[in-house]
Amino acid sequence: MKVVHYLNQFFAGLGGEEAAGHEPVRLEGAVGPGRGLGAAGLPVDVTLACGDDHFGEHEAEALARLLAWLEEEEPDVLVCGPSFGSGRYGYACGSLAREAGRRGVPVVSAMTPDSPGVLAAEGAAYIVPTGSNVTEMRTVLPVVAGLAGRLASGEPVGPAEEEGYLPRGLRRNELADATGAVRALDLLLAKLAGDTRTEVAPSGDRVPPAPAVADVSRATVALVSEAGCVPQGNPDRLPSRHSNMWLRYPLGGVASLDADAYESVHSGFDTAAANEDPNRLVPLDAVRQLEAEGHIGKLHDVFYTTTGVDTPVAAAAKFGQEIAAEVHEAEVQAVILTGT
Amino acid sequence: MSRRPADPPLGLGTYEVVEVSPGPSTSWEAGNLVVDLESLRGSAAKEPAVEAVEVHLVRPGDPVRIANVLDAVVPHVKAEDPEATFPGVLGRLAPAGRGRSNRLGGVTVLSVCDLPAAGLVEQDDVNEAFVDMAGPGADRSSFGSTTNVVLAFTPRPGAPAADVDLAIRRTTLRVARDLAATTIGAAPDREETFRPVGTGDDGEGLPAIAAILQVGSEGPFLDTFLYGLRMEGLVPTSLDPREVLDGALTNGAYEWAGSRNPTAFYQRNALIRELSEADGQRLRFAGLIVALGYLNTAFEKQRSAMLSARLAQLLGADGVVCTTFETGNSHTDTMLTVRACERMGIRTTAIVTETNGGLTDHVPEADCIISVGNEDELVPAWSPDRVIGASAARVGKPVPTWAYLGATCQTGDMRWRAVPA
Numbered sequence: 001m002k003v004v005h006y007l008n009q010f011f012a013g014l015g016g017e018e019a020a021g022h023e024p025v026r027l028e029g030a031v032g033p034g035r036g037l038g039a040a041g042l043p044v045d046v047t048l049a050c051g052d053d054h055f056g057e058h059e060a061e062a063l064a065r066l067l068a069w070l071e072e073e074e075p076d077v078l079v080c081g082p083s084f085g086s087g088r089y090g091y092a093c094g095s096l097a098r099e100a101g102r103r104g105v106p107v108v109s110a111m112t113p114d115s116p117g118v119l120a121a122e123g124a125a126y127i128v129p130t131g132s133n134v135t136e137m138r139t140v141l142p143v144v145a146g147l148a149g150r151l152a153s154g155e156p157v158g159p160a161e162e163e164g165y166l167p168r169g170l171r172r173n174e175l176a177d178a179t180g181a182v183r184a185l186d187l188l189l190a191k192l193a194g195d196t197r198t199e200v201a202p203s204g205d206r207v208p209p210a211p212a213v214a215d216v217s218r219a220t221v222a223l224v225s226e227a228g229c230v231p232q233g234n235p236d237r238l239p240s241r242h243s244n245m246w247l248r249y250p251l252g253g254v255a256s257l258d259a260d261a262y263e264s265v266h267s268g269f270d271t272a273a274a275n276e277d278p279n280r281l282v283p284l285d286a287v288r289q290l291e292a293e294g295h296i297g298k299l300h301d302v303f304y305t306t307t308g309v310d311t312p313v314a315a316a317a318k319f320g321q322e323i324a325a326e327v328h329e330a331e332v333q334a335v336i337l338t339g340t
Numbered sequence: 341m342s343r344r345p346a347d348p349p350l351g352l353g354t355y356e357v358v359e360v361s362p363g364p365s366t367s368w369e370a371g372n373l374v375v376d377l378e379s380l381r382g383s384a385a386k387e388p389a390v391e392a393v394e395v396h397l398v399r400p401g402d403p404v405r406i407a408n409v410l411d412a413v414v415p416h417v418k419a420e421d422p423e424a425t426f427p428g429v430l431g432r433l434a435p436a437g438r439g440r441s442n443r444l445g446g447v448t449v450l451s452v453c454d455l456p457a458a459g460l461v462e463q464d465d466v467n468e469a470f471v472d473m474a475g476p477g478a479d480r481s482s483f484g485s486t487t488n489v490v491l492a493f494t495p496r497p498g499a500p501a502a503d504v505d506l507a508i509r510r511t512t513l514r515v516a517r518d519l520a521a522t523t524i525g526a527a528p529d530r531e532e533t534f535r536p537v538g539t540g541d542d543g544e545g546l547p548a549i550a551a552i553l554q555v556g557s558e559g560p561f562l563d564t565f566l567y568g569l570r571m572e573g574l575v576p577t578s579l580d581p582r583e584v585l586d587g588a589l590t591n592g593a594y595e596w597a598g599s600r601n602p603t604a605f606y607q608r609n610a611l612i613r614e615l616s617e618a619d620g621q622r623l624r625f626a627g628l629i630v631a632l633g634y635l636n637t638a639f640e641k642q643r644s645a646m647l648s649a650r651l652a653q654l655l656g657a658d659g660v661v662c663t664t665f666e667t668g669n670s671h672t673d674t675m676l677t678v679r680a681c682e683r684m685g686i687r688t689t690a691i692v693t694e695t696n697g698g699l700t701d702h703v704p705e706a707d708c709i710i711s712v713g714n715e716d717e718l719v720p721a722w723s724p725d726r727v728i729g730a731s732a733a734r735v736g737k738p739v740p741t742w743a744y745l746g747a748t749c750q751t752g753d754m755r756w757r758a759v760p761a
Contacts, residue, residue: 159759167760171694171714173741174759175479180691181610181752184661184710185549188689189623191708192547192659199757200694200709202702240464267464268669269636310668315697 001152004075005034005044006066006096008089012049020088022051024065033137037079040145042152046073052088059095066096067103075105076152080125082110082140083117085132094120094127101125106151110140113166123168126157219333222300224323226308227274227281227340228266229257238307240267246306246319248326251299256285268309269340282338300332308339347536348438350582353419353528355520356445360397360487368522373447375489375519383514384491387507389499396490396728402473405722406490407730409469409745410451410594412483412602413512415444416587417520425520426587428568430513436567437534437582442523445530448486448604449519451512452729453493453504455594460501461561468743469597470733475722480744482604482754491515492729501560509565509592513603534582534616543624550626550657551611552576552648552677553584553751554633554665555601556593563592564601564665566630576631576648578655581612584628598715598742599666599693601751610753611661627655631677633670641676649680659687664750667693667715671700678706693748694758712749713756715742 009019011032030037030044037044048066055062070078078100080093094117097107101124110128111117118127126147130140143164150157159174160167176183187197213219230238236247262278264271279285282303290296304323308316327335356371363374377395384393398404418425419442424434450471456463471481471488478484491512495504555564557571564571566579567588579588584606591603612628619625631648635641652660660681664674671692678688682705689708692699696716699709718738727733734743741747748756 157761159761161760170761171696171698171711171717171758172761173713173717173756175755176757177755179610179614179752179755180710180712180750180757181614181661183757184611184689184691184752185614185618185623187708187710188549188659188661188687189547191687191689196707198707198709199711200692200699202699202706202709206704310695310700311697 002073002075003037003042003044003148003152004046004048004070004073004078005030005037006078006080006093007032007034007047007049008083008086008092009049009051012047014049014051020051020053022049022054024048024050024054024062026069033082033141036137036141037145040142042079042145042149045075050092052086052092055092056088063095063099067099070100070103070105077148078105078107079144079148080107080109082128082130082137082144083115084130084134084136085112085115087116090115090117091120093117094125097121097125106148108144108148108151110144118166123170126151126165126168128164129166213334216296216334217294218297220298220300220331221287221296221334221336222327222332223282223284223287223303223338224335225282225303225338226306227338228264228307229262229278229281229305230265232261232263234263234265238265238305240265240307241309243307243311244315246304246323248302248304250302251284252301254284255288257282266307266309266340268307281340283336287336300327300330350437350534350586351440352532352534352585353440353442353523354445354530355442355523355526356529357447357487360399360447360489362397366518366522368444368526373444373519373522380489380491380515383518384493384511387511389496389503389507390493390511391496392494393511394492396492397487398473398490398728399487400473400478400485403725404473404728405724405733405735406450406452406471406473406488406728407468407733408452408454409471409597409729410453410508411512411591412604412745413449413516414604414607415447415449415516415520416607417442417517417524419524422517422521422524425517426513426590428588429565429590430510430517433567435583436586436588437580441586442520442528443607444520444523446486447519448483448488449512449516450483450488450490451493451508452490453495453508454730455561458495458504460495460504466594467596468734469594469745470739470743471745472722472724475724477719477722477739477744480719480741480747482746489515489519490728505560505592509590513590534585537581537619537625537627543620546620546622546624547658548624548626548656549615550629550652550655550660551581551615552629552631552652552660552662554631554663554670554673555589556634556665556670557632558634561592561594565590565592571632574630574632576629576644576651578651579628579630581616581625581628584609585612589630593666596666596742597745598747599750600746601665601749602746605746605749605751605753608753609751611663611751626657629655633665633673635673641673644673645676645680648677649684649686652681652686653684657686659689661752662688662690663752664690664692668700675701675703675706679703691750691752693750710752711757712754713741713747714758715740715748717741719744
């Protein structure tokens, strides 16, 4: 079993805050908390370290060097931290964990649940939640070592709740003790008795409507659609379902979406009628008229498109955030969303 | 004034099958089912839209992947009136859900057809549908643990899709009936009795619970059938739950395999069974509603949700379990139904499958959800010795859970669920 351990300058013994600009280094064997991992049954072969400021200021270069070492070592597991409540250290741990995880290296880290490292890891690592205080080192290291040892030897790791790591945003299948029918009745009867429980807690991401546009006649308006409307031939290969992308197409000088130039690749409805007049997917003709008559200020010069079918909420939310950021940047005041 | 005769109970006798073997004539005796493969092939000869049918016997543990699976049917016969088995679609029209029915335990009839290869649907419109008899995916489908009589159909070239569709369904149901008919006259290993709903020992003071069984009906190869007719256009309606157990509801919808409702899940429906068993004990079974999912417009969806909730109210339900048919679009039907019920003061639980990205739709009223698993989870690669029903079937590659027949079925029949990891 080969174990690589990542530390910041302080825990690697390179120095305190004055050494925060330290470049990445590769050290043989265990250093600092790595000895604790060894005592807990996870002997560390190689230690990688980097100053927290250096990582923050030269992230791409620092990551490239650290990843190059990882590639040489081909470890069975990478341990990052623990970083406890340290934001910069946590961010470095989470970022390295994400990149290593994506390259197929199992990663275990430990930090406070609100550490920026948790977000940076993007679910690619098992992160053991800690308090903000380093005095927890003694209790955290055996948990990290246990998890890392099992990952390194390919043993199965159970669900987050059972194992005590932070949920990585994944939903893993397991066989419950009872059928869905039995569980449904148990939960329904409990709910009727005042005890409401759920097996699926959706994100609380509910968006309050924006205030009304004060003066539409001066507003820039954008067209956004999930109707799968693309130029004929679908040059950018927008998926017809389960879309993993959104696209933008120019509207400068375009008065109407003609049937010989645009089509829908949406697989969730019969597109025959829409393809006879793609303006019914993205209502360009009507909006151009409103623009000419002065009812709206002007039309944004591109339209945004994706296919909304079998699209998980998380993917749709991401598309929405990205498109919203772009139109916000372009000082668009209103969006007409057309759905199917 | 004359009294109305009592509604007779449904008696379901189960005849366990320990061994299935080919033989000169089809028979069942003391757990041994002998199957005359030639006569099964012959039963498809009655169907002009079918050119040929291959019959395979596969057992749990066999290194076999069955691909392009359409439906799964429990061998089932009306013991006192075999001609009324699967009424309306195979048998003579007669009310199901009363009298004596015999079924085989541990055996399933699977229909298999490569519809795109036959030119009946576009390749893009169908998705893989597997049952693995061994390997890491064997426990994903309920039918990896039964002995399966696999009917692999070759449609007659040029036959209209609707004719092929009916021929495959009718042949599969006929084989299921004829296998079960071997038990007529014998004593069952197990017998269950289902009385009309709400006649349990003492329902007084117990919460009244109804179930909403969502089904889909969108056209050839995408339909669910009630007494032989496709259900498109259905207004939410109440059925005697025993009719569903007894063959009135049959599947002909073959889109996503994992979240499809095979006929077997209607025949042995876990939710109806649990509600029947608990009737008069910890709840009062208020009734069963069938309603469509996959409705086309927001108006149709809201209308159906409203009418389902209204029907639940008319049945006197304090709570309902909302099931879901397939995924995506239909999750909106489920969520709107949850909302409509909750707004009428009827408490709900919804049964839904998840994806890697979470739920497809959600309303705040849905505060009590049963997960039947993450349909996007990959099942490790497996290389079976033999594939039935296809030339290529992800051999040696990981398989998404949605490809396994009924793996994340939202009727409550499976034990899978997704947990945070």
